[in-house]
Amino acid sequence: MIVIDEEQEHTYKSDTNPKYLAHDIARYRCRDEKALMLLASATPSLTSYYKAVSGIYTLVKMTKRYGNATLPEVIITDMHKEKGVGNTSVFSTRLASMLAKGKEEDKQAILFLNRRGYHSSISCTECGKVVECPNCSVAMTYHSYKRIEEDITADNAYEIMSGSGVLRCHYCGYQTRVPRLCNSCNNEHFEYVGFGTQKLERDIAELLPGVSTIRMDADTTTQKSSYERILGAFLNKEADVLIGTQMVTKGHNFPSVTLVGVMLADMMLYTGDYRASERTFSMLTQVIGRAGRARDKGIAVIQTNSPSDRTIQYASTQDYEEFYKNEIQIRKSYLFPPFCDIVLITVSSTDEREMNRVSDGILNTIRNKFTELNAPCMAYGPFEAPVYRYQGRYRKRIIVKCKLTSAVRTIFAEIYGDKSKYTQRTGISIDFNPNNL
């Protein structure tokens, strides 16, 4: 038997060569060895759950929580309203007072902030609505005119982004200027979504000077043992509040944590990825679960600009099935997995003209081959990669929505294997159902 626990984790997909999904390898091995594959999760990926309810997999449900753990109370705070009454800090009044109270009562808290969504989207300052692609219903990603070669971090994102630029959809390549008016409330102002863990640390020091913090993210855990060291220090109550990225959501048990705050639940929703809702649901569920391990009843505060968002609502009641029912409809109507596969082809070259020629050629080949096969396909591109020029190489993308049958896989294998049409300056990469675009 091969068990894949927390099967929804994106880390099961390798984005570097060899690019593969662990599930696929497990499936093939199980077929060859006549073994059993077991996928386990409290928040399965939409694709796996779809297979389970359509009878491709066998669904086994566990209906009781382990060790009688209770669900914490979940409070959703509306950060737009907070701003409306003059609270410009990153903490809602509610969360700030709870943090202060926790300190008095010698309890600990975890503040969770997902940093991965930092640079993506812009939202209306009035109604909080994010600008979405009209074709794909995912958040449009903001690109400044300046072609950015350096990585944007959460803390410099605002400065870099605040010039005028374009919004782009990473799936179909649709591009538009930042609109003049919000299409749902006609407001004229937009803001860039996001702030980082460092800002959070600074704000807490300003607002709640008595409350000590410890931070856990990719920057503070570069050393081999730092992860354990930070967790150990927090367990020893050397800090009142643990601030962190997704790392803090993973199965730790902190008996004196009774409060969990999710700083900007929207950040995860608007990453411009079709799985944004799925990931948000899964992460929120895990974070909320952190507050339910203590002997005293826990409280989770979800801060958001979109309090009525369905994903946030379903996560707050931990209702996976309703979430699934809603989300699978969206996938179906905008044609995203599990109703198709997504193939990302990247052509990169030090020679811009050669790159253009090769990527145009690949697009033609794809159109012809799919027509020959009479297989349905939607091909987009070639369009510039989000970071167009990187380390002296220009990069363009083609995105294909299709069904990865063995005949279709052969088409891509041939394209990948045929190096006759370009020089060594150029390279091609093909990724099936990539993690991020």
Ligand SMILES: [Zn+2]
């Ligand atoms: Zn608006």
Ligand SMILES: [Zn+2]
């Ligand atoms: Zn689109």
